Amino acid sequence: EAGVTQSPTHLIKTRGQQVTLRCSPISGHTSVYWYQQALGLGLQFLLWYDEGEERNRGNFPPRFSGRQFPNYSSELNVNALELEDSALYLCASSLAVRGFNEKLFFGSGTQLSVL
Amino acid sequence: EDQVTQSPEALRLQEGESSSLNCSYTVSGLRGLFWYRQDPGKGPEFLFTLYSAGEEKEKERLKATLTKKESFLHITAPKPEDSATYLCAVQTGGYNKLIFGAGTRLAVHP
Secondary structure, eight states: OOOOOOOOOOEEEEETTTTEEEOOOOOOOOOOEEEEEESSSOOEEEEEEETTTEEEEEEEEEEEEEOOOTTSSEEEEEOOOOGGOOEEEEEEEEETTTTOOOOOOOOEEEEEEEE | EEEEEOOOOOEEEEEEEEEEEEEEEEEESEEEEEEEOOOSSSSEEEEEEEOSTTTTEETEEEEEOSSSEEEEEOOOSGGGGOOOEEEEEESSTTTTTTEEEOEEEEEEEE
């Protein structure tokens, strides 16, 4: 069974540019989560999508946005990139069970470097 | 504010030298505490979920325990392949948001 897949694996952008990251969840999983992992910091929660709807959002500015498609895949968009956006962006999926998920399955992430 | 603190930040062990990693938390209503393992260049991999104080879970050389204020990940007779970053996370209230600690980087040397 295929795991969570993310693309691209690496990305280099310059300040002010826009970027789109993509995630395909495990087959049958309806929830998709996005996390940011900056160097030396823990995973910071960005967004949670379930059944095509945004269910929760972390403490990030509005230039971080995303969506979930009918096939449950997801995109994370970051506008007006800043240097501090350089990080590993991780996508995770899970089965949504009455609002409480047992565990998340993570992809290998997209390493974004902003110059 | 909900908070998760892991210690130590880094730990170096000799093969076979048992030790424990600590995860202390301050949250309003714990729904679950999770342990993950993360290898370099990869996403975190699920290890355990603990739900209530006194609960314990084991997997190979790893054993996780939970109290009302902290969790421990005990590593018995570690091997070099146990080298990784171990992450602790808590889920509180609703909204399926996991709050992660910064992790403990474990290095096991032969």
